[in-house]
Amino acid sequence: MNSSKIYLDYAATTPVDPRVLDQMLPYFNHIFGNSSSIHSYGQQAEAALENAREQVAHGMNCLPGEVIFTSCGSESDNLALRGAALAARKLRGANTILISPVEHHAVSHTARQLADLFGFTCISLPVNQLGAVEPEKIIPYLTSDVAIVSIIYANNEIGTINPIAEIGALCREHGIIFHTDAVQAAAYLSIDTDQLKVDLLSIGAHKFYGPKGIGALYVRKGISIIPNQTGGGQEFGLRSGTHNIPYIVGLAEALNIAQAERVARVEHLLPLRNYLVGRILEEIPDSQLTGHPQQRLPNHASFVFRGVNGNTLLMLLDMAGFACSSGSACKTGSPEPSDVLLALGLERDWAMGSLRITLGTGTTPAEIDHFLNQLPQIIAEARKMER
Amino acid sequence: MTSPGHVVVAMSGGVDSSVAAALLVQQGFQVTGMMLRLWNEPGSEAENRCCTPDAMQMARRVAGKLGIPFYTIDAQEIFKQTVVDTFVNEYARTVTPNPCLVCNRHIRWGFLFQRALAIGANFMATGHYARVQQVGQGSWQLLRAIDHQKDQSYVLHVLQQDQLAQSIFPLGEYTKSQVRQLAHQFNLPVAERSESQDLCFLGNDDYRNFLTRHSENIQNPGPILDRSGKKIGEHQGLAFYTIGQRKGIRLASPIPLYVLDKDSTRNTLIVGPLEELGKDELIASEVNWISGKCPEHPFEANIKIRYKAQEVTGSITPLSDQKVHIKFRSKLRDITPGQAAVFYTDQVCLGGGIIQPD
Numbered sequence: 001m002n003s004s005k006i007y008l009d010y011a012a013t014t015p016v017d018p019r020v021l022d023q024m025l026p027y028f029n030h031i032f033g034n035s036s037s038i039h040s041y042g043q044q045a046e047a048a049l050e051n052a053r054e055q056v057a058h059g060m061n062c063l064p065g066e067v068i069f070t071s072c073g074s075e076s077d078n079l080a081l082r083g084a085a086l087a088a089r090k091l092r093g094a095n096t097i098l099i100s101p102v103e104h105h106a107v108s109h110t111a112r113q114l115a116d117l118f119g120f121t122c123i124s125l126p127v128n129q130l131g132a133v134e135p136e137k138i139i140p141y142l143t144s145d146v147a148i149v150s151i152i153y154a155n156n157e158i159g160t161i162n163p164i165a166e167i168g169a170l171c172r173e174h175g176i177i178f179h180t181d182a183v184q185a186a187a188y189l190s191i192d193t194d195q196l197k198v199d200l201l202s203i204g205a206h207k208f209y210g211p212k213g214i215g216a217l218y219v220r221k222g223i224s225i226i227p228n229q230t231g232g233g234q235e236f237g238l239r240s241g242t243h244n245i246p247y248i249v250g251l252a253e254a255l256n257i258a259q260a261e262r263v264a265r266v267e268h269l270l271p272l273r274n275y276l277v278g279r280i281l282e283e284i285p286d287s288q289l290t291g292h293p294q295q296r297l298p299n300h301a302s303f304v305f306r307g308v309n310g311n312t313l314l315m316l317l318d319m320a321g322f323a324c325s326s327g328s329a330c331k332t333g334s335p336e337p338s339d340v341l342l343a344l345g346l347e348r349d350w351a352m353g354s355l356r357i358t359l360g361t362g363t364t365p366a367e368i369d370h371f372l373n374q375l376p377q378i379i380a381e382a383r384k385m386e387r
Numbered sequence: 388m389t390s391p392g393h394v395v396v397a398m399s400g401g402v403d404s405s406v407a408a409a410l411l412v413q414q415g416f417q418v419t420g421m422m423l424r425l426w427n428e429p430g431s432e433a434e435n436r437c438c439t440p441d442a443m444q445m446a447r448r449v450a451g452k453l454g455i456p457f458y459t460i461d462a463q464e465i466f467k468q469t470v471v472d473t474f475v476n477e478y479a480r481t482v483t484p485n486p487c488l489v490c491n492r493h494i495r496w497g498f499l500f501q502r503a504l505a506i507g508a509n510f511m512a513t514g515h516y517a518r519v520q521q522v523g524q525g526s527w528q529l530l531r532a533i534d535h536q537k538d539q540s541y542v543l544h545v546l547q548q549d550q551l552a553q554s555i556f557p558l559g560e561y562t563k564s565q566v567r568q569l570a571h572q573f574n575l576p577v578a579e580r581s582e583s584q585d586l587c588f589l590g591n592d593d594y595r596n597f598l599t600r601h602s603e604n605i606q607n608p609g610p611i612l613d614r615s616g617k618k619i620g621e622h623q624g625l626a627f628y629t630i631g632q633r634k635g636i637r638l639a640s641p642i643p644l645y646v647l648d649k650d651s652t653r654n655t656l657i658v659g660p661l662e663e664l665g666k667d668e669l670i671a672s673e674v675n676w677i678s679g680k681c682p683e684h685p686f687e688a689n690i691k692i693r694y695k696a697q698e699v700t701g702s703i704t705p706l707s708d709q710k711v712h713i714k715f716r717s718k719l720r721d722i723t724p725g726q727a728a729v730f731y732t733d734q735v736c737l738g739g740g741i742i743q744p745d
Contacts, residue, residue: 312502315458319419319506334424335461385505 005321006367010299010360011156011184012325016250017209023253024211027246035243036232045245052252059255060201060218061192068217068235069248073183073204074106075228076217079239080179080200081110081150083225085120088147088177091224096121098141098149101343102131102158106202107150107181108339120147129344130292131160135167142174149178153185153201157327157340157356158291159300161189168197177223183207183215187258188266188298191218199223203255205247209361210254214247261361269359270298272368276357277301279372284379290327290344290354299359302327304346305379308353311335313382320374327354353382393417394510394555395503397495398457400445402570402577403514403558409573410557411512412453419508420450420457423499426467427588428600448576462498469493471588475601478594478626481651482725482744485542485694486586492545500550510555515539517736518559519551527551529677529736534562541694544729544739548679595627602626609654611638614647614663622656625649631664631721649724651744665718671728672710674740681708688730688737690715692722703730711740 027048033041035049050064057064070076081097088094097111101124115122125138133151142149149171154161164180171178179200182191187208193201201218205211219225219238231240258265281287286306305313310326317324327338337351344351357371396408398420411418422443443459450457470489477484495513503511516532517540527548532538546554558566570577589597598605605627611620620638622628628636632646636658645664648657669692674681685704690713692699701715713728722742729739 309461311459311461315460316506318456318458334463381505385502 005323006371007323008357008359008363008367008371009323009325010363011207011297011356011358013206013212014187014209014360016206016211017254017257019257020210020250020254024246024250027249031245035245036234045243048245048249049243052248055252055256056216059191059259061194062218063221065236066193066218066221068219068238069243069251070215070217070239071213071244072215073181073202073207074104074215076183076202076204076215077104077106077150077179077181078110079217079225079228080202080219081107081148082114082228083238084148084177084179084200084223085114086118086226087224089120090226092144094145094147095119096123096143096145096147098123098125098138098146100125100127100133100151100162102127102155102160102340103150103152104156104181104183106183107152111150121145125151127343130295131155131158131290131340131344132292132295133162133167135163135170138167139170142170142176146174146176148200149176151178151180153180153182153191153196154189154297154300155291155340156184157338157354158302158344159184159296160291161185161295161297164196164198171199172197184297184300186255188262188269193218193220200225203251205251205254208254208258211247211250214244214251216251265361266298268361269363272363272365273298273301273359275365276359276368276372280375283372284376287379288350290341290346297358299363300356301358302354302356304341304350305353305355305383306350307386308379308382309335309386310352310354312385313353313355313379316378316382320378322371322374325356325358327351327356390415390417392509393419393507394512395419395421395499395506395508396512397499397514398422398446398449399514400442400449400577401514402575403516403566405446405449405514405575405577406566406569406573407512407514407557408449408455409453409569409575411555412455414557416510418453418455419503419506420446420453420455421499421503422446422457422459423462423466423494424459425494425587426463426471427590428597445577452575460499460502462494465498466490466494466588471601474586475598475605477725478598479602479605481625481649483629483723484725485727486588487542487694488545488727491542496546496550496554500553504553510553512555512557514558515543515556516558516563517543517556519554519556525552526678530559530734531731531736532556532559537563540731540736541691541727541729541739544677544727544736545675546677547675548677551677598626607654609656611636611656611658613644614657614659619658625651625654625656628656630723645720648745661720665720666722667715667718669713669722669728670706670710670743671713671740672743674709674711674738676738677736678738681705688732691729691731691739692719692742693726696721698731709740 031044033045035045053064053067056067097120099111111122114120153164168178177199180198181202183204186203199220204215227238229240234240288304290302314326327341341351394416398404470486473489474486500511516537518530520528522528531540605624607624610618611622628646642660644658647659689698690701701713704712724742724744727739730737
């Protein structure tokens with residue numbers, strides 16, 4: 001990798017923290033047993049597994065028995081939605097799924113499949129133009145037919161944080177199961193499941209300096225879910241498959257570090273992020289912040305620029321050495337505004353030109369200045385290309 | 388070693404453009420791969436010949452292997468407007484267009500070329516089989532490829548001096564079989580695709596079905612006449628027939644009948660026996676002179692009236708800057724309005740123009 005390149009796409013993924021990697025390494029070859037085995041190799045692996053589970057439970061303020069390890073955030077979302085919807089139908093005949101229009105595809109496409117193939121009714125709840133669900137607005141939807149409500153904690157594209165605890169309280173009042181996708185949130189926000197009043201909560205390690213390929217789902221005690229993956233009965237029968245011990249250890253360690261260093265990370269990132277947003281809105285004509293100006297992830301800045309093609313912009317930025325992301329770009333070159341951007345009510349002319357800049361623990365003020373010094377010119381070039 | 392410059396390679400995932408990119412990397416260029424996302428009918432994304440998700444994946448793998456950046460460029464809207472709509476409109480006015488020419492002029496050496504220059508590239512390269520040669524200060528010639536079987540200068544005759552000056556055709560000096568070998572030597576993960584002459588946006592569909600879906604007045608039945616004016620049948624719409632066509636006219640006749648002419652003003656298809664087919668002259672307009680200068684006097688040249696046609700000698704008389712009259716020594720059976728007539732002297736492609744209806 002070219003050392004002059006600057007990575008500003010930490011919401012896509014993060015590098016593994018060296019401390020996390022150190023914890024993981026012994027479990028690839030030295031302590032390699034199958035946690036389901038009876039012998040001492042198995043016992044050592046099981047000890048690591050249960051230790052990790054306790055660490056994660058501590059981070060989520062829940063019981064170890066409420067933590068299910070999965071292969072990623074998307075799998076957690078799948079297990080939560082499909083598992084809880086099918087169980088709710090079986091137990092009480094509930095047939096409606098409520099989601100927000102700003103969900104990650106792991107939730108929205110799962111809900112769509114449940115509607116298309118399993119006969120559920122999927123209803124999209126209203127959001128305001130900052131992409132946030134307003135709790136009082138969802139009350140009319142909370143009927144006895146609702147199997148599950150799923151609302152993203154902090155949106156990946158626009159960074160807006162939803163009032164999860166308030167929504168959780170409403171759902172609990174109505175006796176309805178509530179899931180939140182906390183994949184983006186877990187790096188910077190509290191995932192205290194008790195305070196958030198959630199029944200199900202998804203995380204994925206690679207968003208907080210853990211490895212890719214490992215996630216977890218909080219399943220509150222007493223909540224029934226039907227497994228998506230059956231087999232040897234691991235993870236309390238909810239997620240069969242041999243435990244991926246090194247990655248589970250990595251997730252636990254990364255979550256531990258994220259929580260221990262959260263305040264320091266936010267203190268480092270928030271002023272940088274605010275500086276970035278301020279200068280972009282000031283220096284680039286026809287620019288607009290997307291998502292909530294304050295209630296947003298502290299490392300997250302997202303914009304739309306009128307008359308810009310997001311694909312072109314990302315290409316020009318990459319050529320200038322900056323790795324960013326866009327809600328309208330697509331690797332197959334068929335850019336369309338994302339569902340999330342359209343849900344904000346943006347006009348196409350604006351929504352095509354989205355840009356997401358997400359900072360990480362290693363991002364420096366010098367990098368941000370360097371980026372800001374070049375961005376206006378790059379936006380101008382991108383606009384010229386659209387004529 | 389100083390780099391000979393920054394070049395954008397138009398990549399398709401196929402063997403030709405992949406080897407072109409690899410050769411440029413080997414020659415020390417700073418190389419950036421780009422792939423155009425072209426238009427296809429909604430729902431037929433997987434059938435488009437040149438920019439399917441598979442082809443894109445392949446191009447991405449090649450770029451990864453070569454260690455070059457790769458970007459896809461959305462050209463769906465402009466491709467639909469300039470290439471596809473023109474294709475339909477040209478058929479509707481009963482000529483037989485060659486959309487690849489329009490694409491090369493407006494999409495590759497228009498839309499993509501501008502983007503390549505805009506990102507600071509000095510050159511654009513493609514996997515076409517053709518050569519560019521500098522002849523004196525600021526003057527460039529388009530030459531046939533070494534491999535005459537594969538030569539694609541016909542579809543490049545629309546290029547002009549400023550474009551040639553910044554175009555590279557790395558495959559022009561190689562034969563197709565050498566290119567295949569090179570792909571092997573470079574260890575490129577390219578799939579051999581069938582070299583269909585079909586148009587990319589048609590997928591596997593027949594152009595007649597496509598036209599029917601995209602133009603309301605394509606299906607426009609009218610009389611089929613012989614040269615004497617006798618009505619001998621009914622046609623389905625002039626767009627569905629090509630000059631020289633024999634099959635599919637659906638006439639009961641003791642001798643084979645060929646499409647001789649299409650009279651669009653009277654919506655009439657003229658047919659006749661083989662002897663009556665063909666003409667020994669044509670008018671071409673929208674002529675591009677690659678040198679930038681229209682010759683002052685009539686001259687002899689070798690002329691191709693279709694991409695895959697045999698070359699024939701003819702005498703070219705400029706009528707105006709962009710219009711010529713061409714006289715052949717004998718009758719040619721496939722002079723088709725809408726196709727290009729392209730002129731050569733030995734290895735040099737001089738330019739060409741679009742054959743006009745009578």
